[in-house]
Amino acid sequence: MSVLIFADIAEGQVKKSSLEALSYGSKVAAQLGTTAEAVVLGDNAGDLASLGKYGVKKVHHVSSSTLDNFDAQVYTKVIAEVALSAGADVIVLSNNLNGKAIAPRLSARLKAGLVSGAVALPDTASGFVVRKNVFSGKAYANISVSTPVKIISLNSNAYPVTEGEGTAEVVPANVTVDAPKVKVTGSTKASGEVSLTEAEIVVSAGRGLKGPENWGMVEDLAHVLHAATACSRPVADADWRPHHEHVGQTGFAIAPNLYVAIGISGAIQHLAGVNRSKVIVVINKDPEAPFFKAADYGIVGDAFEIVPKMTEAIKKIKG
Numbered sequence: 001m002s003v004l005i006f007a008d009i010a011e012g013q014v015k016k017s018s019l020e021a022l023s024y025g026s027k028v029a030a031q032l033g034t035t036a037e038a039v040v041l042g043d044n045a046g047d048l049a050s051l052g053k054y055g056v057k058k059v060h061h062v063s064s065s066t067l068d069n070f071d072a073q074v075y076t077k078v079i080a081e082v083a084l085s086a087g088a089d090v091i092v093l094s095n096n097l098n099g100k101a102i103a104p105r106l107s108a109r110l111k112a113g114l115v116s117g118a119v120a121l122p123d124t125a126s127g128f129v130v131r132k133n134v135f136s137g138k139a140y141a142n143i144s145v146s147t148p149v150k151i152i153s154l155n156s157n158a159y160p161v162t163e164g165e166g167t168a169e170v171v172p173a174n175v176t177v178d179a180p181k182v183k184v185t186g187s188t189k190a191s192g193e194v195s196l197t198e199a200e201i202v203v204s205a206g207r208g209l210k211g212p213e214n215w216g217m218v219e220d221l222a223h224v225l226h227a228a229t230a231c232s233r234p235v236a237d238a239d240w241r242p243h244h245e246h247v248g249q250t251g252f253a254i255a256p257n258l259y260v261a262i263g264i265s266g267a268i269q270h271l272a273g274v275n276r277s278k279v280i281v282v283i284n285k286d287p288e289a290p291f292f293k294a295a296d297y298g299i300v301g302d303a304f305e306i307v308p309k310m311t312e313a314i315k316k317i318k319g
């Protein structure tokens with residue numbers, strides 16, 4: 001019996017969302033009186049023993065260059081094999097893009113109940129009940145899982161990274177890695193200084209900016225804050241910004257610590273992708289803009305005056 005956490009790697013480092021999953025999974029293991037173990041895939045994996053800091057006792061490392069490129073089918077089969085050999089009762093993944101592709105496949109393969117997008121630790125007082133967001137974050141559902149093996153995919157920013165002392169034992173996992181059925185012939189890294197889905201701070205702008213030529217001030221603000229840039233859907237539809245920056249119901253769902261929305265009205269479909277942000281700052285010239293209802297801080301005024309002043313002020317503070 002154990003809790004197995006899938007730790008997702010990008011460029012030799014465990015993603016922040018996976019550090020959250022490791023911390024969460026370790027706490028679940030403590031709750032159940034068992035141990036937490038991690039599974040890491042690929043050759044370019046970094047210092048795996050250090051994952052002990054997040055509470056895992058053992059790291060199953062599947063070393064194969066085939067796994068350096070993400071393939072949901074191959075990853076699912078490998079994680080399932082490790083889960084079976086480790087005797088995992090609970091499998092935790094982060095509900096990021098890779099997690100969303102793996103979790104349902106894993107659920108079908110292991111005949112395991114899945115709670116996708118969990119936002120809290122399971123209630124194990126009687127049974128195994130996990131809380132998740134539903135209706136684009138407007139309500140919660142408490143899902144009771146009764147299968148012997150349970151899978152939880154954790155929403156980003158729903159559980160803090162908890163770092164302590166400790167070193168994990170790293171063991172090579174002896175599993176068969178199938179050749180992927182899909183051949184990747186090339187990949188282009190999305191432009192931008194910071195990855196949108198992993199960013200702590202996101203600076204986002206909408207149609208209030210009038211045109212793509214005005215995004216310089218958005219990028220300047222993002223640069224001083226070391227933030228990723230995002231946009232509303234009409235902005236991406238009009239090709240003012242690339243589609244990979246589009247957030248909302250039909251774009252990326254993000255949950256940064258700080259979301260700065262500039263010239264965005266705050267339509268329900270936009271909010272659906274950003275309302276899990278810890279702190280929301282809205283800049284809009286219309287005091288009646290719906291976004292102000294969801295904002296922690298609001299600035300009523302012209303973005304073209306406010307944003308450059310904010311950037312200068314932050315530059316001064318940061319020295």
Ligand SMILES: Cc1cc2nc3c(=O)[nH]c(=O)nc-3n(C[C@H](O)[C@H](O)[C@H](O)COP(=O)(O)OP(=O)(O)OC[C@H]3O[C@@H](n4cnc5c(N)ncnc54)[C@H](O)[C@@H]3O)c2cc1C
Nearest residue numbers: 206207208232233248249250263264265269270285286303
């Ligand atoms: C099925 C469906 C799915 C959708 N999915 C998404 C989605 O995923 N993401 C998404 O974003 N939208 C989505 N939409 C579209 C959504 O309904 C809104 O139309 C869209 O979010 C509006 O974008 P916006 O706020 O940039 O533009 P607008 O609604 O035009 O708002 C512009 C805002 O800028 C303000 N403004 C103007 N000038 C200035 C200035 N100088 N300074 C400061 N503020 C200024 C205005 O007051 C206004 O509030 C979807 C719609 C549908 C029907």
